[in-house]
């Protein structure tokens with residue numbers, strides 16, 4: 001299967017010669033595939049999503065490598081062309097629905113924005129599409145919700161609104177950045193199921209950022225395991241969750257709470273595993289020159 005997204009040797013750092021945040025990251029996601037990006041806090045998962053979307057924080061930049069989307073290197077495109085391509089074909093489901101939605105605007109307008117301003121749809125068509133999508137994400141009274149302000153609906157419903165907004169323009173790729181972290185456990189499950197269903201129905205590729213191996217096991221066909229901005233294991237979920245995973249992947253699995261087996265105790269990542277990874281990262285940094 002040819003890749004929709006292919007990242008090759010991506011290096012991202014703070015300033016020139018500053019700390020490296022992504023170290024030679026390579027991965028690929030086929031059209032319609034779900035790929036998980038997992039790792040502990042600070043591993044660089046969100047940074048990969050931001051590099052793809054072209055929204056790296058100030059002072060942080062791509063130093064080398066390519067981000068090929070449908071064969072085009074996003075890092076080599078002029079800024080406007082890149083913004084247009086990303087706006088049309090890539091959508092993001094963010095972590096915290098409350099901060100992602102403008103509190104002063106009604107929900108409907110926030111779903112139709114992208115359709116009207118980036119895809120040039122007329123307002124009536126965009127509103128009809130938004131109502132259709134709200135119905136698809138199981139929001140019972142789409143008309144009422146479109147008229148509501150974000151604080152007038154529940155957290156779970158706000159996340160459904162953002163999911164509807166992400167799927168509205170039929171993007172080829174959705175980057176979901178810990179989309180269930182801000183939700184309670186029962187709502188988390190519903191939202192995950194919903195993302196999986198919509199993704200399958202629309203044939204959208206999904207890059208799913210999470211620290212939760214349980215979520216990856218349910219949703220992803222393949223995954224990249226990150227440590228300190230470096231991919232330390234990568235491949236089909238069936239192998240990584242199989243009998244012989246990489247020691248760090250095994251440790252992350254053992255450190256993930258199982259809601260179905262609350263009596264099981266959690267294991268911290270063993271020091272020897274961390275020491276081996278730190279040595280690997282230090283060796284990679286010795287060989288790297290900031291071109």
Ligand SMILES: Nc1ncnc2c1ncn2[C@@H]1O[C@H](COP(=O)(O)OP(=O)(O)OP(=O)(O)O)[C@@H](O)[C@H]1O
Nearest residue numbers: 014021039040041042043044045046047048057211
């Ligand atoms: N604005 C910034 N300036 C400097 N360093 C940053 C900035 N934002 C993030 N970082 C650093 O980049 C690294 C990767 O951060 P990133 O947010 O991608 O981690 P993550 O794996 O998504 O973690 P989390 O699950 O906590 O969001 C971390 O070491 C973080 O401290």
